[in-house]
């Protein structure tokens with residue numbers, strides 16, 4: 001992945017204070033904007049940033065990008081020429097493009113650069129359909145743009161109901177309560193939305209599950225997709241470090257569930273029942 005890009009000679013990386021810690025901001029020039037995607041339902045992927053400020057401990061993106069997972073969330077590179085590269089790639093393209101497959105397209109830096117928005121403006125004029133995935137209410141900045149198109153859907157990831165529990169696993173992402181309010185706003189504007197409950201996190205997702213489904217129904221969202229936790233080397237160690245699991249026994253219980261296929265399958269089945277009983281469409285990415 002990294003060899004697709006050449007770093008601009010911008011060695012003096014900028015530091016930005018996002019809430020609780022500084023991160024390194026850099027610039028990249030990319031050679032391509034759309035990459036072929038093997039993810040289900042997507043033909044192409046578009047990621048205006050490399051890296052992600054949200055720093056979720058379960059993120060698989062550093063493994064896809066072959067970058068150090070222990071530093072994930074400490075830096076982000078903006079692909080500053082992506083809008084102009086994209087304009088040359090759209091001709092003749094059809095299908096679905098996923099925006100934000102290895103980064104969050106509405107992480108804090110987007111409020112300054114608008115790279116995602118500039119790409120969206122072009123995508124929504126093309127023959128492509130667009131599927132956005134985010135954890136951020138910054139998406140509301142583009143409410144009017146999104147509401148004008150019938151070719152776009154916005155997925156909002158919600159892995160836990162309790163803001164404090166979610167913060168252990170997604171330390172710099174907006175809390176779930178904000179994400180649900182953003183969903184309500186988008187639904188009220190007629191934008192097609194769905195909730196990604198993924199990955200299913202032991203302890204976090206299963207807490208107050210019935211109430212979480214009710215909350216999602218309240219937003220007006222009609223579709224819920226679930227995905228399992230895809231463990232990678234070192235991931236469980238990072239989960240242990242977040243502090244929610246205070247003693248060895250709770251760490252052992254978390255690991256046993258995280259490693260158990262029957263645990264994730266039974267949680268998926270329970271979710272399917274709750275989602276369908278609530279009148280929503282259930283999808284599985286297992």
Ligand code: SF4
Nearest residue numbers: 052054055056059103
């Ligand atoms: S928001 Fe998505 S891309 Fe960003 S750290 Fe979390 S899981 Fe990874």
